[in-house]
Amino acid sequence: MVFTARSAFIQLQRRAFSSTATSAYKVAVLGAAGGIGQPLSLLLKLNQKVTDLALYDLRGAPGVAADVSHVPTNSTVAGYLPDNDGLKKTLEGADVVLIPAGIPRKPGMTRDDLFNTNASIVRDLAKGAAEYAPNAFMLIIANPVNSTVPIVSEVYKSKGVYNPKRLFGVTTLDVLRASRFISQVQGTNPVEEPVPVVGGHSGVTIVPLLSQSKHASIEGETRDALVNRIQFGGDEVVKAKDGAGSATLSMAQAAARFTDSLLTSLEGTPVTEPTFVDSPLFKDEGIEFFASQVTLGPEGAEVIHPLGKLTPYEEGLVEAAKADLKKNIEKGIKFVAENP
Secondary structure, eight states: GGGGGGHHHHHHHHOOOTTTOOSEEEEEEETTSTTHHHHHHHHHHHHTTTEEEEEOOSSSHHHHHHHHHHHSOOOOEEEOSSGGHHHHHHTOOOOOEEEEOOOOOTTTOOOGGGHHHHHHHHHHHHHHHHHHTTTTTEESSSSSSHHHHHHHHHHHHHOOOOOOEEEEEEHHHOOOOOOOHHHHHHHHHHOOOOOOOOOOGGGGEEEEEEGSSSTTOOHHHHHHHHHHHHHTHHHHHHHHHHHTTSSSSSHHHHHHHHHHHHHHHHHHHHHHEEEEEOOOOTTTGGGOEEEEEEEEETTTEEEEOOOOOOOOHHHHHHHHHHHHHHHHHHHHHHHHHHHH
């Protein structure tokens, strides 16, 4: 299968940002002055496929733009604030929009604890995107992704511009963590350790499919500890930063990788990446969105892959994930209904 091919995984990991682009793309970052937004803006400036980088935030975006504009790649950078139609100028003509805006987690907080604040931020930015860039590919980073992606979908539906193939929740960090953590257990190179991760992007909704990795024989306490670390790896960073933030640098790298994969697919080379999308896999159970391996193409999410053969242990993980996911998704949908 495409998404289990070792060569494809290595290509994703090693794809050079210096590759020559054949097209021009405008990428907009909403929340560019934040902990994720700043390193993400730098990584996007380094990507030769990005020819126009538009940065937006309530404050600080022009400074971030001025800073990264000195990076010697052939792209323009502009920073905007809410004044003088800043959001409109950021979004008009955008091919890809990323939303890392929102407050970060602090010690003891779950992603769901962020909901009340971040839900409003994402809703309002989605309204702007629906008006000024309705056909752009929308990449949601703001947590809790399991709920914020449905929020965007409901806003787009209300505006009559919803295209399920163009809305993505960025779950790439879970895959990067899985590769890194399993490499630490096995003493191997993480670049050569593809691990499919499905479900959602929070706690038990994160389901690493170790049986589809190179180390399907991992069992017992080692397997359980590895799965738990992948599911709750973000807590390590929140605790280590001691109240000063969450996983910003690694999340920026994950978002930059997914953006590069999407831009590569737009240029005609299909790329398969994990992402949280409007999915048919469990719609009959009332679960509208699910993260799985998705082949990207010019239209966006062109092939949503089934989960493949699972072990009984993994089937149990998926069932636990679905229970939480259904609640998370319904929470996002309800928020928009009650706070249009």
